[in-house]
Amino acid sequence: MGVVTPGWTGRRRPGGERLPPGQYLVTDFPVLSAGPTPRVDLASWEFRVTTETGQARSWDWASFRALPTERITVDLHCVTKWSKLRTPWRGVSVDALLAQVETSAGFALARSYGGYTTNLPVAICSAARPGSRSSTTARRSEPSTAVPRGSWCRTCTCGSRPSG
Amino acid sequence: MSTHLDGNVLGGELGELFTVDVTAATGRCASCGTVSAIAQTHVYTDGPGVVARCPACSGVMLRLVRGPGRAWLDVRGISCLQLALPGEP
Amino acid sequence: MAGAAVLGRLTWRVSTVTSVRDETATARTIALKIPGWPGHRAGQHVDVRLTSADGYSAQRSYSIASAPDGGQVELTVQRLPDGEVSPYLAQVLDAGDLLELRGPIGGWFVWEPAPAPVLLIAGGSGVVPLMAMIRARAATGTHSPFRLVYSVRAPGDAFYAAELAERQRGDDGLHVAYVYTRTTPPGWPVPPGRIGAGQLTAPGWTPDRSPAVFVCGPTGFVETAANLLVNAGHDPRMIKTERFGPSGGQS
Numbered sequence: 062m063g064v065v066t067p068g069w070t071g072r073r074r075p076g077g078e079r080l081p082p083g084q085y086l087v088t089d090f091p092v093l094s095a096g097p098t099p100r101v102d103l104a105s106w107e108f109r110v111t112t113e114t115g116q117a118r119s120w121d122w123a124s125f126r127a128l129p130t131e132r133i134t135v136d137l138h139c140v141t142k143w144s145k146l147r148t149p150w151r152g153v154s155v156d157a158l159l160a161q162v163e164t165s166a167g168f169a170l171a172r173s174y175g176g177y178t179t180n181l182p183v184a185i186c187s188a189a190r191p192g193s194r195s196s197t198t199a200r201r202s203e204p205s206t207a208v209p210r211g212s213w214c215r216t217c218t219c220g221s222r223p224s225g
Numbered sequence: 226m227s228t229h230l231d232g233n234v235l236g237g238e239l240g241e242l243f244t245v246d247v248t249a250a251t252g253r254c255a256s257c258g259t260v261s262a263i264a265q266t267h268v269y270t271d272g273p274g275v276v277a278r279c280p281a282c283s284g285v286m287l288r289l290v291r292g293p294g295r296a297w298l299d300v301r302g303i304s305c306l307q308l309a310l311p312g313e314p
Numbered sequence: 315m316a317g318a319a320v321l322g323r324l325t326w327r328v329s330t331v332t333s334v335r336d337e338t339a340t341a342r343t344i345a346l347k348i349p350g351w352p353g354h355r356a357g358q359h360v361d362v363r364l365t366s367a368d369g370y371s372a373q374r375s376y377s378i379a380s381a382p383d384g385g386q387v388e389l390t391v392q393r394l395p396d397g398e399v400s401p402y403l404a405q406v407l408d409a410g411d412l413l414e415l416r417g418p419i420g421g422w423f424v425w426e427p428a429p430a431p432v433l434l435i436a437g438g439s440g441v442v443p444l445m446a447m448i449r450a451r452a453a454t455g456t457h458s459p460f461r462l463v464y465s466v467r468a469p470g471d472a473f474y475a476a477e478l479a480e481r482q483r484g485d486d487g488l489h490v491a492y493v494y495t496r497t498t499p500p501g502w503p504v505p506p507g508r509i510g511a512g513q514l515t516a517p518g519w520t521p522d523r524s525p526a527v528f529v530c531g532p533t534g535f536v537e538t539a540a541n542l543l544v545n546a547g548h549d550p551r552m553i554k555t556e557r558f559g560p561s562g563g564q565s
Contacts, residue, residue, distance in 0.1 A: 063365035064328050064414045068406060070366045072398045139273050228533050230557045234375055236419035237361035240324030246421030264422035265555075309421070 101174050112164040120158075128153045159183075230270060232263040232277055238289055239263075242296060245308055252303040256284030263287070263306075324416050326363060327351075331411045332386070337473045341392045341439070342404045343379060346413060351385040354378055356450035357424035357443045357528070357556075360389065360417030364399055374399045377442040377530075377556075378418065381449035390473055392439040423528065423556040427451065430526050431459040433519055435509075435539045437531020438466060440558055444530055445474055448488065452481065461519055462490045465509050465535065468497035491516070509535070511542050521547035526554075533557040 109119035120128070130153055137145045164183070172178045232248050239247040248264040259281040266277040266286055274290030279302070286302035300306065329346040336342050358378055365371040380388035393404035407413065425432065425447040432451075434444040441464055451460055466472045469492075478490045493513050494506045519525060527548060529539045536555045544550055 062369050063326060063363050063371055064412055065367055066364040066402070066414075067411075069364045069402050071364065071370050071372050143273055228559060230533065230559045231555065233359070233420055233423050233556045236359070236421075237324060237373075237375065237416050240416070240419055242323075244323055246419075248419075248423075249421035262422050264420075 108158070110158055110162050112162050113166045114163075116162055118158075118161050125153065128157050229267040229278075232266040232268055234268055234270065235263065235275065235277065235287075235289070238275065238291070238296075242298060243308075245310060247306075247308065250306055250308040252286055252300075252307075253305045254279035254282060254284050254286055255302045255304040257282035258304075324419065326414050326416050329387075329413050329415055331407055331409050331413060333409050334407065337390055338471055340404065340471075341390060341473060343388050343390045344403065344407060344413075345380075346387045346389065346415070348385055348387055348415070351387065352418070353382050353384070354387065354418035355420075355424040355426065356381060356446040358418040358420040358446075359443065360387070360415045360419060362389075362399065362403070363414045363416070364402060365414070372398050375419070376403075377446065379442045379445050379449075381446060381453040383453070390439070390442045390445075423530070423554050425450065425526070425528065427454045427456040427458075428526075429456075429458050431519070431523055432461070433514075433525040433527045434460065434462040435514070435527065435529040435531075435543075436462065436464045437509075437529075437535030437539070438471070438558075439473070440529075440531030440535070440556070441473055442530075443556065444528060447528065448478075448481065451488075452485070457487050459487045459518065459525075460489070461516065461525075462488075463493060463509070463513055464490060465493040465495060465531070467495050469494065469499045489516075509539055509542070511546060514539070514542050514546060521549070524549070524552060527552055528554050528556075530556045531558060533559055 103122045106122045106125075107119050108125050109117055111117045130151055132149065132151045134147055134149050137148050166183055168180055169183050170178055170180050236246065236248045248262065250263050251260050252263055252266075253260050257279060259279055261280055263277065263286075265280050267280055267283070269276045269278070274288055274297075276285055277287040277289075278284060279286050284302055286300070288297075288299040288302075290297040327348060327350065329348040331344055332347050333345045334342055335345075356378075359375050360378060361373050361375050363371055363373045376389045376391060378387050379390045380386065389403075391400055391403040393400045403413075423443065427450065432447065434447065436444050441462075444462060448460060448462065450456075451458070462478070464472065464478075469475070472492065482488050482490055491513060493509050494502065495508050496506050498504070498506050525548075527543060529536050529543070531539075536557050540550075540553055540555055543553055
């Protein structure tokens, strides 16, 4: 910790007991894609799942949007110290996607437009764990933040495209 | 999208990771090949981490995230970084 | 010479404020004594860190305003109305207080004494590192021609006005031209307006003289000025820019 500046408190942000120690609360969505917004043409947009055997299943925008969607509300906590509480998401569960392939893989590598990648255990991405859910929203093809808090998990790649 | 600064503002953070100044170092963008001084990159600081983009093509050249007691530095977007080592012949 | 040696990893240091003085109604110059300071080069900056009692901290970058001069360093801080750090520095910090900082930082936007003419373009508080260059030029007895084009909203917003006027009086090689974007002084020959191509050229300052150019200020200003310079024929490789802004820069 740095030398304390007497009388300075900075911009105070309310937290409460849902805010883990050391985190800053944000209420708007921090700009995760630091930079000009990349544009992805919906006509060429694709979501693809490839299994460990090479089996691939992909969805274009229309077929992806036709998948069943669900709504969840979760707390996001980023390792870089910001938290956004009670964030509503609407989207397609990873389980709905995994149900269309056969896999016994333990880990998944997620790639996004913009070149970001991250690895996660499949168990964290899937709903197989009691009480856990996960989803990717169709508009938010980029991962955003991840610490599994028992209810939700996504991955944080700072500088990725904005979610929403 | 937020406005940007330039790589001069990274000098302090990078100065904690490197022993020489990096803002005057030149990097070749891995996306388009343009060579720029790191000081000339377009830097976005509003996110959880810092992103430096190529001033020519906007490709991400560098990402830096600081957490408690550690730093993550991603320079995949720089295919070659040339640093001046002062004091050497 | 400061900056020539490998500095090693930058770390935070604690400095002591030796004095403060107002530059304008909303900006203040802070003089700091920094033990172990290795010296600096004109154009470099420091990062300042404030920490509250519960561990929350904020950092901002501030250009060094003073010429290289041993362990003394001056910063000029513009108070921004909803700044998180600048109101504290510009209004609360006082002589005797401690201030944590890291530096000197920067190897790109620096001027080393040399004979080549230098064109300085400042937008608002972007004048600070350029003033360090003007002061360093005088301190080293360098005679290279210097021209400062300084854009401010109104006369009362200009930093170092009296000092710049005095330096010009004493030195044929230094010239300062103001651009007023909102309010001009009484009797000013042109209405207020943003910087344009006309203010960037002057006799003896055309691109064929190959001046080194330093542009500093908010991002929008810097990009406008840099485009004007390139369109006027200045070689982009001779133009160095530093952008200030609400995040990471001054606030």
